[in-house]
Amino acid sequence: MATPPLPKVDRPAAEAAVRALLLSLGQDPASPELADTPSRVAEFWSERLAGYAMDPAADLRPLPGVLAPVPVILERIPFVSTCEHHLAPFEGHATVGYLPGEGGTVGLSKLVRVVQAYAWRLQVQERMAQQIAEALETHLRPAAWGVQLVAVHTCMAHRGVKTPGVPVRTTLLGGTWAQNPPPPFRG
Structure with missing residues (x-):
């Protein structure tokens, strides 16, 4: 949602x-x-908080023409977001990909914009991954998709357990990649 x-x-x-x-x-x-x-x-x-004004649906419009249904995977898209619990930053990188289906193919920069649209909001990492995945599913209708976020949270580094540098990995896969993900989503 x-x-x-x-x-x-x-x-x-x-x-x-x-x-x-x-x-x-x-x-x-x-x-x-x-x-x-x-x-x-x-x-x-x-x-x-500029992400609230961004509409991922506007970016996920298919390119014209028929393109070969080959996997499209962008790795290590940098992002910075803000933990909604502490208003502290968390930052890392996203790997976002899909195997085109009936929804077609979009320009590569559009996937970066979708990551930014959800990162530039008050957020938790798990929801951010889910929102990116839902945007891909809804607007591209791919045969397969994957979203992986790896981030370090300053709320964990600077308060509570005060343990800096511990990356958190969130991975969501769907379609044919749910059972057999390509290498960028395996680790």
Whole structure:
């Protein structure tokens, strides 16, 4: 199920919230070092949440003409997302691929845009993988598909167990690849 879009970032409200946060942390938001911080943070979050305005369906339109049904796999697509539980970043790479079926083939950059559309939202890795997979299934109707995300979560590195550098792998496969995945999805 797709995440509902959030309203556009209310910059004045975001800036006021950052000022309040700084005050609650015992900091002076009017100091020379912090005076521009509320504006910078509001702009940061506007960029960080840009995925809510992106429509993966618009990117997953088939190319014209008949193309050979060969596997299309993009490996190591970099992404940065934001953990919805801690508002902390997690980053890694995605491998996304499909074996064209009745839905046709799309341009390679379109797969990158689908990863970005879901990464640039408040997110959890498992849902992000599912959303990418559902977008492929729904709009391309491939004979097979695969999504693998490998990421390091700063919420795990900087709080709780404080264990940095532990990658988390999430893999979803469908169609004929569910039983016999190609090498990029095997490990």
